[in-house]
Amino acid sequence: MNQLQGSPWLLAHRSMLKPNKPMKISLLGNDYVLWQDSRGNINALPNACPHMGAMLSEGWCVQKADGSSTIACPFHALEFDNAGCTVLPGSQKETKSLITPLELIIQGDFIWSYGGYEPKIPIPTIMNEIAAEFEFIGSTGERSISTDILSLLLNMHDYNHQNGTHRSLFEIESVQVKQFIDEGLHSHAYLSQPRKQPNFRDIIKNPGQLAMPKVLEAHLENFFPFMGIMHGDNNLLSLKECHFYIPESANSSRVFVLMYMKAYSPIAHLIKGNLLKLIDIVIEQDANILSKIYAGTPQRIKMNNEVGMDWVRRNYKSFPHSR
Ligand code: FES
Ligand SMILES: [Fe+2]
DSSP states (O other): OOSOBTBOEEEEEGGGSOTTOOEEEEETTEEEEEEEOTTSOEEEEESBOTTTOOBGGGSEEEEOTTSOEEEEOTTTOOEEOTTSOOBOTTOOSBOOOSSOOOOOEEETTEEEEOTTSOOOSOOOSHHHHHHHHSEEEEEEEEEEESSOHHHHHHHHTOTTGGGTTTHHHHOBSOOEEEEEEEETTEEEEEEEEEBOOOOHHHHHHOGGGGGOOSEEEEEEEEETTTEEEEEEEOSSEEEEEEEEEEEEETTEEEEEEEEEEEESSTHHHHTHHHHHHHHHHHHHHHHHHHTTOOTTOOOOOOOTTOHHHHHHHHHHHHTTSOO
16 A cells, blocks of 8 residues: 655654653554653654553653663563663563654654654755744644545645635635646745635634735645645744644554744734634634535536645555656
8 A cells, every 4th residue: 555655754743742651653563652751852662561461651651860761661670771771570581673664754842753664755944944933832723633645635635625624714716826836846936826815703703814924925845745844934933834744554544733833923923822723723614514525426527726736646646656
């Protein structure tokens, strides 16, 4: 099954992992437990305990004198270190590694992984550049959705669903793809979307509306298949809305968003919380429609502005090549 093996996947931002709190992650059909120790080291092991298969992510972390920590199994409390070794009761000696750690590539706060597959495309440097220059506002919109990775990617690069899926939020009158720059697995889309102006009641219901101008000008930068960045600029702030896509298994995919900004006015700081909430609603709406699609329905209608989806389909077929 083509789940784009060989792509890097951003599993989480460090802030999503509370120290010594195990987190379950699924990637390409396998489950893992991730945990961060109090020194900031991040560990990842297969989630099935090699004793009798209990989910290690349901267990707890045990901090050691040097600040490292082990993961304790919730069933019989065997403790595994980051190499997958344990000390059996009554013995003083560590076993050899019983489960193979998942290889992670940690870049600052970013936790990447190829899921154990041979890397076919590199990790781009853009997240490190954004993190160096912008203030991190937070993560939002994390959802595990019952859909395959291709359907998720099509939705995320669909420039026509604002008036259906997101009609209550954006009230867009029309969508115009001003330019689509296709650079293989990397692309830029410049959209212009005039919107109906919110009335007073709309603003009360959703103060995030205030952050939205009359014409939504969007610059989307896409990195097939794992990431899409919305670059937003106005006189209040400069925004980087970074969406990440992760194939959990053949029919489950995860998405989350990391938000960064540069404030040009103190007002920008007041709307940070609203922005996170707004994006969370957007992703909820996407998750909802993705669970209400008949998979495999032949597409007999083509709309304008499907260039993003065409780009996804082509790259999905030819991955890791772009044509
Ligand atoms: S199943 Fe994990 S210790 Fe027994
Ligand atoms: Fe959407």
